[in-house]
Amino acid sequence: MTSVASSAVNNNNSNVTDAKRHKSSSTANAAFGAGAGLNIKTAEIPEGKTVEDYQRVYNEIATKISEHLDYDHGDGYFGQLVRNAWHASGTYAVADNSGGSYYGSMIFEPEEFDFQNKGTSIARSFLTSIHVQNPWISRGDLWTLGGVAGVQECNGPKIKWRPGRVDDNTGTKAAPSGRIPDGEGDxxxxxxxxxxxxxxxxxxxxxxxxxxxxxxxxxxxxxxxxxxxxxxxxxxxxxxxxxxxxxxxxxxxxxxxxxxxxxxxxxxxxxxxxxxxxxxxxxxxxxxxxxxxxxxxxxDAYSKLLEKGIEFPEDNKPIEFKTLHEQTVPS
Ligand code: HEM
CATH class of the missing domain: 1.10.420.10 (Peroxidase, domain 2)
Known part of the structure; x- marks a missing residue:
């Protein structure tokens, strides 16, 4: 795995340990102007995790992508990862702030078996070995970070990303079927x-x-x-x-x-x-x-998509990840 010197991380908040764990308390809700106060989801960074930790996970995903460039007629895993992150996030409904990537709910029914989500498990299986190496990261963070790496590692733009999605393991937060569009639509x-x-x-x-x-x-x-x-x-x-x-x-x-x-x-x-x-x-x-x-x-739009429905505390600043290429080629 490529190691990343902290100075190599392009981020104006080089240490997110300062960001305290934020509970979804009523104080926190009030502090972030929660509107109607429905389905509040506040980002919580796991204790002690820094920008460097997330860049390391990014690098592991990017490295694995680079090891499987021949996959699926030479498409590699870029598209799979970008689609998985979109489906994890695109269940969002602005009306009641439900859905989105926060709870990592795509592995629970009915969301898991929604016809539109067919095939997305390929990207999640691809990310499993990285999750095993980094059990502290939430599913929502891992899947959306996978989408960021998917775009950036095939010459796309930098996608600003913030951590702090929190797993729900009860299965009660899964989105209803029908929230992701079908290709037939006008x-x-x-x-x-x-x-x-x-x-x-x-x-x-x-x-x-x-x-x-x-x-x-x-x-x-x-x-x-x-x-x-x-x-x-x-x-x-x-x-x-x-x-x-x-x-x-x-x-x-x-x-x-x-x-x-x-x-x-x-x-x-x-x-x-x-x-x-x-x-x-x-x-x-x-x-x-x-x-x-x-x-x-x-x-701008993809970053917004991945963060739909989530309140980010002030001190949780967007991270801009270095690509593998940027870390290996002297600037
Ligand atoms: C009206 C909206 C959309 C519809 C109806 C739609 C539908 C589809 C369908 C039917 C597939 C093929 C799945 C398969 O057979 O494997 C697909 C693949 C894909 N979609 Fe979308 N999509 C939409 C929007 C988006 C958005 C917003 C993104 C990302 C920002 C996205 C990213 C992708 C990617 C990267 C693939 C290729 C995945 C692969 O290679 O396996 N799509 N989409």
Whole structure:
């Protein structure tokens, strides 16, 4: 494992031990302006853990990713990890502050068996050996940190991340089924899901560009194939392709689209919805032209997604992890 000198960690809060354990007491709730006071979830950093401890876990995940680059037609584990973190967090409902990544509830029914969560256990199994090495980290922290490493290790933007999710092991916090969208949905459907989580149209379009990574599997979702040829490389290829020409795929599987140029790549109906709706489409066009703009918007929205529903005490400052590459190449 690559060791990280504390000076190598790019964070203005180089020691989070100062952050005391915060209980979900009424005082804590009042201190963080808990709104209607529903389903309060306050981040609690395990005693004595520092930014360096989290960077070490990041490095273990990144190292394991680098050891399995051939996985799934050469996609590696980037996409799996990014999807798992999104599904762990995307159950959030702004109306009652329920769901989200805080409790690490995706291993409990009904959430575990929600059809949309099929396949996400691959990423969680991938992370098991790292959890065994670091039993102090909560599931929610590990899964969301996996998403951060998934983006950053394949050339994506820096995703600011804060620790302190707390496991619930009673199983009573599992999200109801149906909180993660299906690929069949149209623009209204997509907008409804993302506004339930508290995202606007711009953020919605920015998030779905993660479909540059990985692929669909018939044995998981019924859909088939990658969105493009950058499935292990974080680029704005998803938008560049989406603005191109597509037709319905002629097969006996679920309704999906394939590109006119090569017939090699796919789009879900819910991806095409971003093209069909003019307010979504203006962002698709912007991101197709400007990768830096997309990186910035994606980084903000993904970080927000991973933290949905969680109150972070003042002294729990966002961590920006160094990639493995940054730690090995002299600056
Ligand atoms: C309307 C919203 C969305 C729908 C309907 C949707 C649907 C899907 C489906 C059907 C798959 C294929 C699963 C499989 O067959 O293995 C998939 C994969 C994936 N999704 Fe989404 N998704 C949505 C939004 C997002 C968001 C917001 C992210 C991340 C920010 C994301 C990241 C991914 C990634 C990286 C994969 C590839 C996983 C792999 O390679 O196994 N998706 N999505």
């Amino acid at each position: 623009a209204r459907y997509v907008r409804d899901f993302f506004s339930r989580m508290g995202f606007n149209d711009r953020e919605t379009v920015a998030l779905i560009g993660a479909h540059v990574l990985g692929r669909c599997h018939t044995h998981v979702s019924g859909y088939d194939g990658p969105w493009g040829d950058d499935s292990n490389n974080f680029t704005n290829d998803f938008y560049e392709r989406l603005v191109g020409k597509w037709h319905l795929k002629n097969w006996d599987g679920r309704k999906q689209y394939e590109d006119d140029d090569t017939n090699l790549y796919m789009m879900l109906p819910s991806d095409m919805a971003l093209k069909e709706d003019s307010n979504f489409y203006k962002y698709v066009q912007e991101y197709a032209k400007d990768v830096d703009l997309w990186f910035k918007d994606f980084a």
